[in-house]
Amino acid sequence: MIPLTGLITDLRTRNAKRVAVQLPEGLKRGTAMLAKALRDEGFDVTICGDACWGACDLALDALADADVLVHIGHTPVTPEENVIYIPFRQDINPDILASALPALAPYSRIGIVTTIQHAHQTEDMRRWLAEHGITAVIGKGSSRTPQPGQILGCTYAAAKSADADAYLFVGTGVFHAIGVSLATGKPTFALDPYGDGGVQEVSADRLLRKRFVQIEKAKTAETFGILLSGKSGQCRKELARRLAALTDKASIILIREVSEMQLRNLGFDAYVNTACPRLALDDQSRFPMPVLSPAEFEIVLGLRSWDDYAIDEIA
Numbered sequence: 001m002i003p004l005t006g007l008i009t010d011l012r013t014r015n016a017k018r019v020a021v022q023l024p025e026g027l028k029r030g031t032a033m034l035a036k037a038l039r040d041e042g043f044d045v046t047i048c049g050d051a052c053w054g055a056c057d058l059a060l061d062a063l064a065d066a067d068v069l070v071h072i073g074h075t076p077v078t079p080e081e082n083v084i085y086i087p088f089r090q091d092i093n094p095d096i097l098a099s100a101l102p103a104l105a106p107y108s109r110i111g112i113v114t115t116i117q118h119a120h121q122t123e124d125m126r127r128w129l130a131e132h133g134i135t136a137v138i139g140k141g142s143s144r145t146p147q148p149g150q151i152l153g154c155t156y157a158a159a160k161s162a163d164a165d166a167y168l169f170v171g172t173g174v175f176h177a178i179g180v181s182l183a184t185g186k187p188t189f190a191l192d193p194y195g196d197g198g199v200q201e202v203s204a205d206r207l208l209r210k211r212f213v214q215i216e217k218a219k220t221a222e223t224f225g226i227l228l229s230g231k232s233g234q235c236r237k238e239l240a241r242r243l244a245a246l247t248d249k250a251s252i253i254l255i256r257e258v259s260e261m262q263l264r265n266l267g268f269d270a271y272v273n274t275a276c277p278r279l280a281l282d283d284q285s286r287f288p289m290p291v292l293s294p295a296e297f298e299i300v301l302g303l304r305s306w307d308d309y310a311i312d313e314i315a
């Protein structure tokens, strides 16, 4: 549910007349209803129709013809003027944590981490675990993850600051939990509030084996394309420049949407991703050539050892 009353008050306070609205892919079907509700309140509405996967991907060009961009679904990852963020929230019943109790019992301090949908309930989860004999802690957020306990696929600051000896990730999928495991080196359990599989301990071993294969493949590459994103919250120019300076085989490529077709057409033997860190780790199967993280590129060039493998995060 989008809190329409608060949004309209905010828009009127800003004296906005023309409003652009942007919803992420999972919520896009709510766009027509939101646009109609805002038109009924007298606003001139433009819908941003391009794909959007996070607050790192703001449709800032829409502000050329709108007073305000309303971004639904996420908290800010970069400071922007004239953008209203409305995070998407989904309540869960803390009783779902019951299935995690046996797995968490051997540890003295459990760090609770979750995505933005459930970040408003981390304190409820901590209290529920305390009532059931488990000491849980919630790490501070960061500028990209302002809610305590909140993590993103590009930022695990809330896990690393939690001073825990194991972690419980509450959310869908295991990617974030594997990220926590890699970022902290601690045992990490994943609990999907909508799944029926209960809690599972995640392991980064399979992912690391796959990454090792890509690193070995990339060692024969004659050309490396350093992918530099044009998206507002993914653009890491300094990192791209630093990586490109490591070898004369590398060129910087400014790119917005990274697709198999684009990478094939560009024709590089391997790519180094400075855009969304999930691209190299989660989406490699889409690409026929290695797409490396910055740390993996350093391993390929012999500047970092495999033992010093680190997950890519946007600080």
Ligand code: SF4
Binding pocket: 053, 054, 055, 056, 057, 077, 152, 153, 154, 155, 233, 234, 275, 276, 277, 278
């Ligand atoms: S950079 Fe990737 S992981 Fe980070 S917010 Fe954007 S889409 Fe999510």
